[in-house]
Amino acid sequence: MSPPQQTSEFIGGETAAAMGTEMVDIEAAQIQAVISDESHPIFKNANRPVILKFEDVVYKVKTEQGGLIMNKNPNPQEKLILKGITGIVRPGEMLAMLGPSGSGKTTLLTALGGRLGGHLDGTITYNSKPFSNAIKRKTGFVTQDDVLYPHLTVTETLVYTALLRLPRTLTKHQKVQHAEAVINQLGLSRCRDSIIGGPLLRGVSGGERKRVSIGQEMLINPSLLFLDEPTSGLDSTTAQRIVSMLLDLARGGRTIVMTIHQPSSRLFYMFHKVLLLSDGNPLYFGKCCDALDYFSGVGFSPSVAMNPADFLLDLANGVSTTDFQEDQTVIKQTLVSAYEAKLSESVKSELVLDNQCDDSTDDKQYRRWSNSWWAQFSVLFRRGLKERKHETFTGMKIAQVLVVAFLSGLLWWQSDITDLQDQVGLLYFSSGFWGFYPVFEAMFTFPQERMMLEKERSSGMYRLSSFFMGLTLGVLCSQGLGLAIGAVVMDQKSATALGSVVVLIFQLTSGYFVQKVPTFIRWIKYVSIVQYTFKLFLGTQYRPGETYPCGTDRTCLVEDFPSVKGVGLGGQGVCVFALAVMLDVGIPFLFQDENILSLEC
Numbered sequence: 001m002s003p004p005q006q007t008s009e010f011i012g013g014e015t016a017a018a019m020g021t022e023m024v025d026i027e028a029a030q031i032q033a034v035i036s037d038e039s040h041p042i043f044k045n046a047n048r049p050v051i052l053k054f055e056d057v058v059y060k061v062k063t064e065q066g067g068l069i070m071n072k073n074p075n076p077q078e079k080l081i082l083k084g085i086t087g088i089v090r091p092g093e094m095l096a097m098l099g100p101s102g103s104g105k106t107t108l109l110t111a112l113g114g115r116l117g118g119h120l121d122g123t124i125t126y127n128s129k130p131f132s133n134a135i136k137r138k139t140g141f142v143t144q145d146d147v148l149y150p151h152l153t154v155t156e157t158l159v160y161t162a163l164l165r166l167p168r169t170l171t172k173h174q175k176v177q178h179a180e181a182v183i184n185q186l187g188l189s190r191c192r193d194s195i196i197g198g199p200l201l202r203g204v205s206g207g208e209r210k211r212v213s214i215g216q217e218m219l220i221n222p223s224l225l226f227l228d229e230p231t232s233g234l235d236s237t238t239a240q241r242i243v244s245m246l247l248d249l250a251r252g253g254r255t256i257v258m259t260i261h262q263p264s265s266r267l268f269y270m271f272h273k274v275l276l277l278s279d280g281n282p283l284y285f286g287k288c289c290d291a292l293d294y295f296s297g298v299g300f301s302p303s304v305a306m307n308p309a310d311f312l313l314d315l316a317n318g319v320s321t322t323d324f325q326e327d328q329t330v331i332k333q334t335l336v337s338a339y340e341a342k343l344s345e346s347v348k349s350e351l352v353l354d355n356q357c358d359d360s361t362d363d364k365q366y367r368r369w370s371n372s373w374w375a376q377f378s379v380l381f382r383r384g385l386k387e388r389k390h391e392t393f394t395g396m397k398i399a400q401v402l403v404v405a406f407l408s409g410l411l412w413w414q415s416d417i418t419d420l421q422d423q424v425g426l427l428y429f430s431s432g433f434w435g436f437y438p439v440f441e442a443m444f445t446f447p448q449e450r451m452m453l454e455k456e457r458s459s460g461m462y463r464l465s466s467f468f469m470g471l472t473l474g475v476l477c478s479q480g481l482g483l484a485i486g487a488v489v490m491d492q493k494s495a496t497a498l499g500s501v502v503v504l505i506f507q508l509t510s511g512y513f514v515q516k517v518p519t520f521i522r523w524i525k526y527v528s529i530v531q532y533t534f535k536l537f538l539g540t541q542y543r544p545g546e547t548y549p550c551g552t553d554r555t556c557l558v559e560d561f562p563s564v565k566g567v568g569l570g571g572q573g574v575c576v577f578a579l580a581v582m583l584d585v586g587i588p589f590l591f592q593d594e595n596i597l598s599l600e601c
Helices: 005-011 014-019 022-035 105-112 133-138 154-165 172-185 204-219 236-251 288-297 306-317 328-342 346-354 372-390 396-413 422-441 445-458 464-489 492-508 519-527 529-541 571-582 586-592
Strands: 052-063 077-089 093-097 119-126 139-142 225-230 255-259 272-276 280-286 547-551 554-557
Touching: 005 119, 014 077, 052 105, 052 288, 052 346, 077 105, 077 119, 077 255, 077 272, 077 280, 077 346, 093 105, 093 236, 093 306, 105 119, 105 225, 105 255, 133 139, 154 172, 154 204, 154 372, 172 204, 172 272, 204 236, 225 236, 236 255, 272 288, 272 306, 272 328, 280 288, 280 306, 280 328, 280 346, 288 306, 306 328, 422 529, 529 571
Parallel strands: 093 255, 093 272, 139 225, 225 255
Antiparallel strands: 052 077, 052 119, 272 280, 547 554
């Protein structure tokens, strides 16, 4: 079934704002018809509903004291970020978590999404079960920042995500169909062939970019959807479209939890429940329509007609509209005490009395990875080439190589064919340049890709080894070294310094500049890319026993020439094998998916 054209006009058309906000309500029913249609391709193999419960959630972090290492406190103190948060969200409900900056909203959302490490206490269950691979497959998580590749189109972004996230039981064609269904479902048809764009690259609008991020999670038809500030940076009309869409998704049986900073009054009443936080303490949990009555009952009422969300945020900041001179700490403590006395027990009793969703899913049937290593690698390889071709084939990059090639041609143009030193020097320069230049081209790849890697790895999309190899085979051996350095250091300045030292060491120990390398550092040449490349270049140009004029009526063996003797002309097969091994050097543990970069799921 194809969604009606009005769906695309409802969300995707920028003219909707000019036609008035009434259009949002009228066409919300039309998108609901699409979302609730179980015959739609995206709802094949639909996930079961999930009841999310969290009780007495406490999160602590250790705080370091002092700015210098010598002045740091050997016994750092623990700081409470979350102080006993309790609540429940059922299928069909949308929970909004409100609170000022630093109140713990994002921390709690991350904990509920199964993505928070560290000292987390309390109980978080999904249909009365702990977080597992089965729950992970049912969960979507939309971060506040839209982490997307700027040069990919909307269609390419969602298709590549579908190929990585959807299970191997589906064919490639079926996965593409799922992506097409989501594009239509979220009203992205009009911008399907537009690039995502970025800060310095014009692309789709902010609302469309946010819908693409949501669409990446909708591909798996999640039963549980988490969103961190989905309306951040959007105008009121676009924000209303996003929340209206999420409300309709909730009506389709999903459990939706989001953080939101300062919603309008119209958005506020779209939520089924609200959780108000202040300094990690819960001040209110319950229905949105009951919030003002509750606070009036504990002595806090707005003195003028105002947005209820603004009123709640004022209270969370310790500001009372009845007395602006009152101590903020006293107001916060009063609200915390009121919650403990009037709401805490009723919220906990709701967790006990709630009927559970029937979920007989066996976690063992869910493989850790949706697709094979080779399938992940091939998709990541194609996606990487697609995204980075705009950087690799820029005019500046091409000019760099052409200038060096032109200058080299001029320098060696008049070189005498009998001058073996010049010939060997050209071969060494070529091996050195193509060992040095690609390293620095690739070194910044991992630091730039870190946010994307964290986002996709936390969703269990692919193995870290397939991601690394997808990049490495695209840039081959020297750039693989640069990728490895960038992956380990993750800081551009430090990576540049380390890369320079490594490459210079490789060049100095390769046997060209110094023929008699001291024994204690001679081993370095066996891990030097430059040395093996130089050896292969020599092997393609000269053969053992070949001679050159070394004086009047005198010839000498090429293999005895000082710049060649230290490297030798034999062992070409060993060089090829060594470079093949170096394609993966230092990364064998990635194939075991160890906890590198602290990204283990």
